[in-house]
Amino acid sequence: MKRLVVVGNGMAGVACVEHILKRNPDFEITIFGDETHVNYNRILLSLVLAGEKSADEIVLNDIEWYRSNNIRTRLGVKISQIDRQARTVIDDEFEATPYDKLILATGSSAFIPPIPGVDKANVHVFRTLDDTQALLAKARKGLKTVVIGGGLLGLEAARGLQVRGCDVTVIHLMDSLMERQLDATGGEYLKRRIEGLGIRVMLPRQTAALSGNGHVDGVRFATGEELEAELVVIAAGIRPNADLGRKAGLEVNRGIVVNDFMETSDPNIFAVGECTEHRGQTFGLVAPLFDQARVLAATITENRGPVFTAAAPAAKLKIMGVDIFSAGSIDEKDPGVEAIRYEDPALGAYKKLLIRDNRLIGMILVGDIEDERIYMDWMRSGTDLAPLRRQLLFPPASDPGLEVADMPDSETICGCNGVRKGEIIQAIHKHGITVLSQLKQRTKASTSCGSCAGLCEKLLRAVAPDFEEETKTTLCACVPFSYERLREIVRAQKLKSVEEVLAVYGNRKGCEVCKPALSYMLDMLWCGDHEEDRSARFINDRVHANIQKDGTFSVVPRMRGGVTSPDELRRIADVADKYQIPMVKVTGSQRIDLLGVKKADLPHVWRDLGMPSGQAYTKGVRMVKTCVGTEFCRFGVQDSTNTGIELERRLENLFTPHKFKMGVVGCPRNCAEATVKDLGFVGQEGSWQVVVGGAAGKSVRKADLLVTVETTEEALEAGELFFQYYRENGNYLERSYDFVERLGIEKIRKETVYAPEEEKRSLLDRLHRSKDLSHDAWLERDRPANPTQFVQIEALEKLEEVRERQLV
Amino acid sequence: MTGERAFIEHSWTKVTRIENIPPREGRPVRIGNLEIAIFNLNGRFLTIENACPHKGGPLCDGIVTGTAVVCPLHGRHFDLETGMPVRAAEPSCLAVFPTRVEDGVIFVDIEAGHRAMEADAA
Numbered sequence: 001m002k003r004l005v006v007v008g009n010g011m012a013g014v015a016c017v018e019h020i021l022k023r024n025p026d027f028e029i030t031i032f033g034d035e036t037h038v039n040y041n042r043i044l045l046s047l048v049l050a051g052e053k054s055a056d057e058i059v060l061n062d063i064e065w066y067r068s069n070n071i072r073t074r075l076g077v078k079i080s081q082i083d084r085q086a087r088t089v090i091d092d093e094f095e096a097t098p099y100d101k102l103i104l105a106t107g108s109s110a111f112i113p114p115i116p117g118v119d120k121a122n123v124h125v126f127r128t129l130d131d132t133q134a135l136l137a138k139a140r141k142g143l144k145t146v147v148i149g150g151g152l153l154g155l156e157a158a159r160g161l162q163v164r165g166c167d168v169t170v171i172h173l174m175d176s177l178m179e180r181q182l183d184a185t186g187g188e189y190l191k192r193r194i195e196g197l198g199i200r201v202m203l204p205r206q207t208a209a210l211s212g213n214g215h216v217d218g219v220r221f222a223t224g225e226e227l228e229a230e231l232v233v234i235a236a237g238i239r240p241n242a243d244l245g246r247k248a249g250l251e252v253n254r255g256i257v258v259n260d261f262m263e264t265s266d267p268n269i270f271a272v273g274e275c276t277e278h279r280g281q282t283f284g285l286v287a288p289l290f291d292q293a294r295v296l297a298a299t300i301t302e303n304r305g306p307v308f309t310a311a312a313p314a315a316k317l318k319i320m321g322v323d324i325f326s327a328g329s330i331d332e333k334d335p336g337v338e339a340i341r342y343e344d345p346a347l348g349a350y351k352k353l354l355i356r357d358n359r360l361i362g363m364i365l366v367g368d369i370e371d372e373r374i375y376m377d378w379m380r381s382g383t384d385l386a387p388l389r390r391q392l393l394f395p396p397a398s399d400p401g402l403e404v405a406d407m408p409d410s411e412t413i414c415g416c417n418g419v420r421k422g423e424i425i426q427a428i429h430k431h432g433i434t435v436l437s438q439l440k441q442r443t444k445a446s447t448s449c450g451s452c453a454g455l456c457e458k459l460l461r462a463v464a465p466d467f468e469e470e471t472k473t474t475l476c477a478c479v480p481f482s483y484e485r486l487r488e489i490v491r492a493q494k495l496k497s498v499e500e501v502l503a504v505y506g507n508r509k510g511c512e513v514c515k516p517a518l519s520y521m522l523d524m525l526w527c528g529d530h531e532e533d534r535s536a537r538f539i540n541d542r543v544h545a546n547i548q549k550d551g552t553f554s555v556v557p558r559m560r561g562g563v564t565s566p567d568e569l570r571r572i573a574d575v576a577d578k579y580q581i582p583m584v585k586v587t588g589s590q591r592i593d594l595l596g597v598k599k600a601d602l603p604h605v606w607r608d609l610g611m612p613s614g615q616a617y618t619k620g621v622r623m624v625k626t627c628v629g630t631e632f633c634r635f636g637v638q639d640s641t642n643t644g645i646e647l648e649r650r651l652e653n654l655f656t657p658h659k660f661k662m663g664v665v666g667c668p669r670n671c672a673e674a675t676v677k678d679l680g681f682v683g684q685e686g687s688w689q690v691v692v693g694g695a696a697g698k699s700v701r702k703a704d705l706l707v708t709v710e711t712t713e714e715a716l717e718a719g720e721l722f723f724q725y726y727r728e729n730g731n732y733l734e735r736s737y738d739f740v741e742r743l744g745i746e747k748i749r750k751e752t753v754y755a756p757e758e759e760k761r762s763l764l765d766r767l768h769r770s771k772d773l774s775h776d777a778w779l780e781r782d783r784p785a786n787p788t789q790f791v792q793i794e795a796l797e798k799l800e801e802v803r804e805r806q807l808v
Numbered sequence: 809m810t811g812e813r814a815f816i817e818h819s820w821t822k823v824t825r826i827e828n829i830p831p832r833e834g835r836p837v838r839i840g841n842l843e844i845a846i847f848n849l850n851g852r853f854l855t856i857e858n859a860c861p862h863k864g865g866p867l868c869d870g871i872v873t874g875t876a877v878v879c880p881l882h883g884r885h886f887d888l889e890t891g892m893p894v895r896a897a898e899p900s901c902l903a904v905f906p907t908r909v910e911d912g913v914i915f916v917d918i919e920a921g922h923r924a925m926e927a928d929a930a
Binding site: 478509510511512515516533534535536537538539542547549550551786787788792793794795796797798799802803806 | 819820821822823824827828829830831832833835836837838839840863864865866869870871872873874878880881883913918
């Protein structure tokens, strides 16, 4: 058995070992890693920094993988020397390990520019998991942070730290961000988006020195200008770790020189990954390195044949919603190159295609990267674009089967999480996946930047026997994303105000459609830990009453289960007299409506009523209509009244995608019409039927049976599960009856009452957290949201005074 | 708008402090026989007449979108700078009033209100 030693335990080295193992080699493998971690997905470090993923979640090969493949693993050990004569590698402790074949996969390190002061404390790089953890230990709210370098890594680090609350400024040597991937216009679009996220960008700035006594306290620029900094992150590029090869006398330029078979100048030594230099080119992005790994695995297992060709470089920024993709040559000044452009400043979308001899040679996509794959396909295959000339910027959707069918199983579909086509197909068959959301859950594909969602869906459509379209409705032209995507964006990017969402992902204006929808989404996701912006609410939610045709308001106090008392009724009567309320009416919801109340009277009316808001004006929990059940009714078999009151107590004050009405009846005679409510309980002898998605409004729909349960507590829990599930997955203004039809009752059952215990628990936990933070909106009578929420503004002077002054 | 002259030519009514109008919201004020709505577009203050020409809806209670307001009753859009309806099909427009801010106080010239086009609802 031959001894194979791999120096380097990163993505390229371990990917190569995986390919070698697939070829059933006769090798005894040892891997040395100078980091103490198992192989993890370095590309996702920015998501760890941003708190979207934990360190465990980015592990690619756990320790069990090494063990089960009989790989000797030496972590935290640095190889300092190669003895080519003796065919050994020597570690820091001077221990020699013999090899027959040696793979160098030493990767690269952060380039630290020669600036005075880079050795001060709190100056970091961002390259490894340890670097990330060190940054996390420092990050705190308001920490003045300067990121030096406005390339991919610098921007991702900046965003991660900013999400952690740091006050971040990015400084960049060049006139434009990501100038290696974008032109000036693209850079400007990117800058706007980054600034929209709340990160300052300073361009061009040359750093002259880092100041501070021991700890860094500032950055000084070549111009003499200074910037305060408590934390500095240097992200000024990477350099191949080629020293080991250089010292051993291998041919090394910037990187360890390899040929098309990944062989170095020593026949027993090979190299792969960021430490290599191939035909004068070094590498920093993962896709070509996986190709290298495949080629080397063939070469080293005596299947020499496949050759490595460096594909055109392609780069994607992994900041959710800040969609940037660049590939190929972006220099339009090259002779014979035509540049075709499209831009929509309001949406922040910019596309540029570079074409030579009717072939696509490069592209810049900002804000809209939908067509990335089609373009890449054109570029790779050298498609003749002459017949497509009119459709270049909006290419026709290709036959969904064809594009994905042509891809090899080994092709990476999700670049962020390194999920390949073959794995996705396996998962689809193994788990019977039919919709995209399940696919994401199972494979993690498309869960980071989301840009491969379209491709995953095409694959699913081509492979899954009963593919289901996931209905996606775009919110509106101001923020042209599906609800699902927006929820992901808002959650992952920790966006906490409507203005922020509109600034970064929308047209900065918003409208009467998207503003209330976003307000709901923020409230639902952050349960109060967000910035409530009344200007983004419809008037009813600004003043907690229902506007009427004459600009007055209606007031409906909460009357749980439709049960009231003489005392409450007396107060209602007194209020109606005192404020000269023109109409008092019993509603269809078993409560009382006071109509024609002036805005300025609202807080006084509420105070005098001394009852909580019935939320009759909002997209939220309305009421629970009940019958008298076992309390009084001769036929009642369940205590519908008290169950209804309890249900209302548990859900009141919460908001929903659309109004949410409930009913509880004590027997199947259904006197309180529970089967045409969004949520209803129908009492039976010894059980409750929990029904959902009923309606008796514009459309009439009999509710579907969610589940039949024995006890009242079980019924309440089933109701809560459905309620929270609708809150989280319903599109704004989608009534429960449309929601139930869209998703299908089977799916809803599977994901609520029949979901695994832990999923149920977490749905309920989120509901209870929201409930704990909710409150009766009418308490704003004492603590108004702003000084003139209800108050009529009186002009500081009268018109007569103005006229008099003019005469003087 | 800063000179003494401008002051005299306009009949500025001192209305209210800027804090009383939250960002991106409007507030109604009655001056003489007229009800106006003053809007705060993130620090820029604009004034229109308050009643929607359609059915008299209180525009002060509408959601602001860019420089337009949406009537809370039936969703008509009007531009706050010109008073013009945003959709061409709307038949009539609103009066707009010169507005300025000095030392944190909003002044509106009620006499100088004007319409971009003649309207039935005038």
